[in-house]
Each structure stands twice: as structure tokens, then as C-alpha cells.
Amino acid sequence: MTSDAVPDAPADPTIGWIGLGGMGVAMATRLVERGRPVLGWNRSAARAADAAAHGVTVTSDISEVAARDIVVSTLPDDEVVREVLAGDTVLAAVSPGSVHVNCATISPGLSRDLDGLYRARGAHYVSAPVFGRSAAAVNGQLTVVAGGDAEPVDLIRPVLADLAVSVHAFPEAAQANxxxxxxxxxxxxxxxxxxxxxxxxxxxxxxxxxxxxxxxxxxxxxxxxxxxxxxxxxxxxxxxxxxxxxxxxxxxxxxxxxxxxxxxxxxxxxxxxxxxxxxxxxxxxxxxxxxxxxxxxxxxxxx
The missing domain is CATH 1.10.1040.10 (N-(1-d-carboxylethyl)-l-norvaline Dehydrogenase; domain 2)
Structure with a gap:
């Protein structure tokens, strides 16, 4: 099976979260409140503790998070995104058929690189940057721009719908960025x-x-x-x-x-x-x- 199809997508996909800063905590908390358990990881223990206080299950093992059916990342910039998402630890843990949803505002060039890396693992990569502040995230009022193959974008739509008032799909990940x-x-x-x-x-x-x-x-x-x-x-x-x-x-x-x-x-x-x-x-x-x-x-x- 090629990476262009989503094999046997689970009815209730497991969700992992990489990056629990202000926006990450707000978005992950929203999903938890909507009945979607989230396993999260953050570089800073203090931020992880804040997420835990809001109902997010946290772990110090990023590979455990990266192995989930849907993995969302909210990281600050190209440098950190490349270091974390393109690192051997995360890529080695990625499950074939899983979807990585990168909400960071990064360069289109890096987005293309990540798309290639995840395809090589038999996984899917979707760029899904959001418009809106953390208060909008808490209330499910974000606007999401989702770029990637139609199948994985459709798979994550129910999750995105809990976070946003609208989801705008583009055929390529880099276009969303x-x-x-x-x-x-x-x-x-x-x-x-x-x-x-x-x-x-x-x-x-x-x-x-x-x-x-x-x-x-x-x-x-x-x-x-x-x-x-x-x-x-x-x-x-x-x-x-x-x-x-x-x-x-x-x-x-x-x-x-x-x-x-x-x-x-x-x-x-x-x-x-x-x-x-x-x-x-x-x-x-x-x-x-x-x-x-x-x-x-x-x-x-x-x-």
C-alpha cells in the first residue's frame, strides 16, 4: 500500500501532541474537553506540567507521542521544527499510515522537506497552521489552513472541527504555509x-x-x-x-x-x-x- 491512502483509519484515532506552549496547551485542552484524550510532550517541564493541569496526559518520551495515529505539533520556528520533527527519534517512531499535523508557521521549503520525510516512512504529513490567538483556540474559534493529500486531510477533519470554525484545504502542504x-x-x-x-x-x-x-x-x-x-x-x-x-x-x-x-x-x-x-x-x-x-x-x- 502506498502512502497516498489511509489504511483502515481507526474510528477513534489516538492523538499525540508535540509542543505545549501557550497555543499548544490551549488547543490540546480543547480536544480533551471535547472528549479526545491527548498524550503530550514538551521540551520544557514547566509547560508540560501546565498541560497536565488541564487534563493532557504528558510523557517525557517523545517517541511514545510520535507513534500515535494523529500527531499534532505546535512548535515555534523552522529551526526547532527541523530539530524535533526531522530528528531520528521522531521519524523512527512514526507509524505507517499515521498523520502528522504540523500547525507551526514555517517556510514552505521546510514543509516540502518534511512531507518527503514522512512519505518515506509510509506516513502522511499535513501542514495545518491556524489563525487565532490562544483564547480563540480554547473556544474552538480558530481558522485552519490545511495543506496536503485529500485522504489524510479528510481523516483529521473531525479533530480540526473541534478546534476551528472553518478549515480551508489546499492540495499541497507548502501552500498552506x-x-x-x-x-x-x-x-x-x-x-x-x-x-x-x-x-x-x-x-x-x-x-x-x-x-x-x-x-x-x-x-x-x-x-x-x-x-x-x-x-x-x-x-x-x-x-x-x-x-x-x-x-x-x-x-x-x-x-x-x-x-x-x-x-x-x-x-x-x-x-x-x-x-x-x-x-x-x-x-x-x-x-x-x-x-x-x-x-x-x-x-x-x-x-
Whole structure:
């Protein structure tokens, strides 16, 4: 049997989880609450303990997790993903016919590499990055972009349905990663532009809150403009859901994709510079929406 088919998929597949940071804990906990037991592993014992407190069964043996029918991973970047998922320990434990669901925002190139590695083991690889913060994960309100062969994507749909309001399927794993990268890039552009208009409003004596009430009523009424607009108006960027360090990583991924296809992202160059100043300074671990403050001050607003 080739790796293009899912053999005798179990009615109640066992689920493993690799990476129990803030988003990983939120997503795994959601599955547990929906009646799906999860066996999890994390590099940090403290994070693992937090997951255990929320009902996730934890183990220090990653190979035990990697052997499950469906294995979900929520890891931070290309370096860690390559180290963990492409490592001999995980690959040796992968079960033929199993599905690895990688929710990390990584480069399309790495996604293609992982797809090849898992196919060679007779297993399936699906990229399934998500849009939404940990609060959305807890409430099953994520948006999932799933890239991979149709059969394994269909197999994991019931699990994804417990986490998300919608699942958008793409035929290749790498395509899902590109969609997520570009989506995060657009969020960064939105936060930056909100900071700019708030700065100009302040310098002209106009209440930024009133300005954004007008703009987000109908003209820019989407979730991102409203949520990030509230953060910018209040200059409140806690609790931290996604750090500036990770935001810089994602904007750089978008810039690299443009360059790979003989283009560039001029706005991205400026935003990457602003995020870079934050990462090199004291703001590396602040929420990435804090980049709006750089643009706010550039536009004449207050710090």
C-alpha cells in the first residue's frame, strides 16, 4: 500500500501532541474537553506540567507521542521544527499510515522537506497552521489552513472541527504555509497602519478612539481591525499572545517568499525594521502588536 491512502483509519484515532506552549496547551485542552484524550510532550517541564493541569496526559518520551495515529505539533520556528520533527527519534517512531499535523508557521521549503520525510516512512504529513490567538483556540474559534493529500486531510477533519470554525484545504502542504505567512504579514501591516493613523490623530488633537470607532464601524469592520484597533487605542498589549520575536520571523518569511519569486515587499521591509528594533531592544517578548507604537511615534503620536 502506498502512502497516498489511509489504511483502515481507526474510528477513534489516538492523538499525540508535540509542543505545549501557550497555543499548544490551549488547543490540546480543547480536544480533551471535547472528549479526545491527548498524550503530550514538551521540551520544557514547566509547560508540560501546565498541560497536565488541564487534563493532557504528558510523557517525557517523545517517541511514545510520535507513534500515535494523529500527531499534532505546535512548535515555534523552522529551526526547532527541523530539530524535533526531522530528528531520528521522531521519524523512527512514526507509524505507517499515521498523520502528522504540523500547525507551526514555517517556510514552505521546510514543509516540502518534511512531507518527503514522512512519505518515506509510509506516513502522511499535513501542514495545518491556524489563525487565532490562544483564547480563540480554547473556544474552538480558530481558522485552519490545511495543506496536503485529500485522504489524510479528510481523516483529521473531525479533530480540526473541534478546534476551528472553518478549515480551508489546499492540495499541497507548502501552500498552506504560504497562506499563513501572507496572512500574518497582512496582520502586521494592519497593526502598523493602525499605529500610524492613531499617531496622526493624536498629533492633530483628534481622539484616536473616536477615529477608530468611525473607521471600524463599516469601512474596516473585520476582526483584525477591530481587535488590534482596541489594543492600539488603549496602548494595551497584554496578555502577550504572540511575541515580537515571532512576528519578525513571520514577516521575514513573507519577505523571503516574495524574493524567491522575483519580487519584494516594500512595506514588509519597513515593518521588519521596526520589529527588529523591538527585538534588539527591550521589546522582544512583548506582543507583536506593540509594533504599532513604533509607527505611532513616527507619525507624531505619543509613546
Amino acid at each position: 504560504l497562506v499563513k505567512i501572507l496572512g500574518n504579514y497582512l496582520i502586521a501591516v494592519t497593526a502598523s497602519s493602525l499605529g500610524e493613523v492613531a499617531g496622526v490623530a493624536e498629533s492633530a488633537g483628534v481622539d484616536p478612539g473616536q477615529l477608530l470607532d468611525v473607521l471600524t464601524e463599516r469601512l474596516f469592520s473585520g476582526l483584525i481591525h477591530r481587535a488590534y484597533g482596541e489594543m492600539v487605542v488603549a496602548q494595551r498589549y497584554e496578555p502577550v499572545a504572540f511575541t515580537m520575536r515571532l512576528g519578525k520571523k513571520d514577516v521575514d518569511l513573507a519577505r523571503a517568499q516574495a524574493q524567491q519569486h522575483a519580487g519584494r515587499l516594500p512595506l514588509g521591509d519597513v515593518i521588519a525594521g521596526a520589529l527588529g528594533e523591538g527585538v534588539d531592544g527591550t521589546a522582544a517578548d512583548k506582543d507583536w502588536a506593540f509594533v504599532a507604537e513604533w509607527f505611532r511615534t513616527q507619525a507624531g503620536g505619543s509613546k
